[in-house]
Amino acid sequence: MNPNPHHLLEINDLGIQFGGLTALEHVTFSMDPGEIVGLIGPNGAGKTTVFNLITGIYQPTIGSITLGGQTLNGRKTYKIFQSGAARTFQNIRLFKKMTVLDNVRIAAHNQMDYNPLVGALRLPGYWRDEADTTYRAMKMLDIFSLTEHAGEMASSLPYGQQRRLEIARALISNPKLLLLDEPAAGMNPTETQALMATIREVRDRFGVAILLIEHDMRLVMGICERLVVLDYGQVIAKGTPAEIRQNERVVKAYLGGSAV
């Protein structure tokens, strides 16, 4: 099957096994550029595994993943990041003992091209690249209201700001696809509201497609244009939030047993 040129992300019949245990199978869905899609399902359904497969942390047992027409199978994680898929983590993975600014600058690594010798000798290429990167990183921190914390250690930020810093770090490389793993986890309702606004703004400003895993249904229903529902490693439903709300299998998966 040829990938549809209009789709940004195409996942086709994806499956993975861990030591004989099937974690995911027959997962098929696609995303258009600039779309916000929610990936939902009960705990242990395999949502984060989908992220780990897209970003190349795991290699699929079968199936294919393409991004902008390029296949991602067999590619290294850092290459996948370079070809335009950036992510955040469920359990926040910042570079804790580095400054907020450096956290963002690290992800801009590939947009600079001076070599180690130029860096060590502080030749003009170093100053040019670093000034440019620092400028862009500060602008990104500004969007996420982190400017005043630029020089602080990432670990010293409160939880909500750490989550925002992770998104800022992912966005500095101008990705085509942003993967957010439970961005609202541990946030209070006010913070979640602010996060929803930020996510919409990010999509509008950067034109990036966003795939997000989230348990907070108000957030999911509020900002996602389409939803993909996973249960026991399989896609049990796809559609608009309104359609998903009506879907019997989804309700059953969430409530368990014989409800409905």
Add this chain to the structure above:
Amino acid sequence: MNAATRNSWILNAIALAALSAAFLLPIQSGAVNAYIVGLLITALINIIMATSLNLVCGLLGYLALGHAAFMGVGAYAAALVSIHWNVPLSFPLALLVGGIAAAITGVIIGVPALRLRGDYLAIITLGFGEIVRIIMNNMPILGGARSLRGIPRITTVPVAYAVVIICVTLMFTLGRSRHGRAILSIREDEVAATSSGIPVTYYKILAFTLAAFFAGIAGGLYAHYMGVLNPNRFNFDRSIEYLVMVVLGGMGSITGAIIAAIVLTLLPELLRGLSNYRMLIYSLALILMMLFRPDGLLGTAEFSLASIGRLFRRTRRSAQNEGRDHSES
């Protein structure tokens, strides 16, 4: 370069020049005896060893137990250049060849070894280090266990001092470039680093190779200071000695490594009056240091004149803040 950066550079440059003058003038005037000169050269060589090992242990966060082997490779390569190749500028050339030989060894060892991590990496570097030593012991061209002799004794205090300044400056600037940040990010979180576009394997090998390169240069200095080389000088015990310097200084801190290298070179000599007890005191100091200050002297922080200035300002400000807090309550 903004004004604050420039000022801090100028300040540090002036301080460095003053320090150099205070340090080198007495030696040039011949007021210092050979024993002290020997001690100073040893301390300077140890500074390069400690700061270069810091690239792997501090920046990359990996434990390596074979650093002395790279010094050995560099020492022998540099010595062979000096002995067999009598050309002008042969000494800088010899040091460079020593560094490159060690760097190549670093790549050969690093590529397979860096697939492992944590304790396993420590163990495999130990194994490789010992193998390098045993191979050097069995190579006829190196004189083997009977030692290599007749190396010109060119390393003086000013020469060693200049080489140290160059090496440490390069390591410092490298550490604060996109490459240094990439290496640091691996120490902080390898998964996050690779997910942020950092080719982690490349940077692990780069850090390891650069560390080997500078250790090779230190080896070249050592060879031209001693005039005689024996492979067993570069054994596991030496690697441990350098590791201890890095840890005591605070992993990740270049200035910490420098201070620790100086202190640990001088300390056993200062304790010479207590000659029977000195190694005992040294080992006790090590244990107590770990028990009461496990992050080392400086942690990951750097010592600089600008930071002292900041410290003063901060204490003054916090004193003011305290005053305000009291008046408010």
Add this chain to the structure above:
Amino acid sequence: MNILLTQLINGLHVGSVYALIALGYTMVYGIVKLINFAHGDIIMVGAYAALMLLTSTALPFGIAAMLSVLFCVTLGVLVERIAYKPLRNSPRISSLITTIGVSFFLQNSVQMIFSPTPRPFPIRLSVPTIVIGSLKISGLTFVTILVAVLLMIALELFVRRTRMGKAMRAVSEDMQAAQLMGININTTISMTFAIGAALAAVGAILYSTAYPSVSPTMGALPGLKAFIAAVLGGIGLMPGAMLGGFIMGVAESLTKGYISTQLSDAVVFGILIIVLLVKPSGILGKHVSEKV
């Protein structure tokens, strides 16, 4: 053929000593995830203790051996309590450096008391040589292998069958969970160090009868080799330490016999590197990957 057999038996002789020492490394690593660099120096202290008791008293060999084992056990437990326990929650590298410090400390203390000069170890034990056909096995070799194997069986039974043994396995599996189940972590860890030190002391006496020269740095090389043996078999695993010890001993002995004495150490390290590259967790180890 006879030469090969003799070399193999020599290998088993040294190997069984390595295995005993390796057990100490592996048990400590299994429980506190610490490479105890001072373990080799416990061997040295054990050898000196036995030497002292044998030369300055008229005690029979067996009693002297037991007393030196007891001395090492006390030392091992004390070192853990004073130097390692306060660092249990610090970065691993701090504890590692501390073990190096303890190693220096033990070497230098002994050097101050007894001088660095090596001393001969008195072998006051005469065991008849065993002759099988044209093959002669020295009595010491036979006794060494026998003692080592018996101790390993005893240890295996202890860990499988007794309460304390089960506690040790539980703590090495998951320290926090074990604590929640009411296991006394400190006692269990002390016990581990005590057993490790006891085995090292027995190893020391067996080693000294094979290489009868006692010096303050004598523990370094067998310590390092035993450590490699532990890694080879799969560090943290007791059967791994035994297997690793025997492989090391035989490999070393065969290299000495057929290739060159000088290169025997290189072969030992070479085996280590190959095993680590092919199967990093050791011959019997299981691969564990990080969860994202």
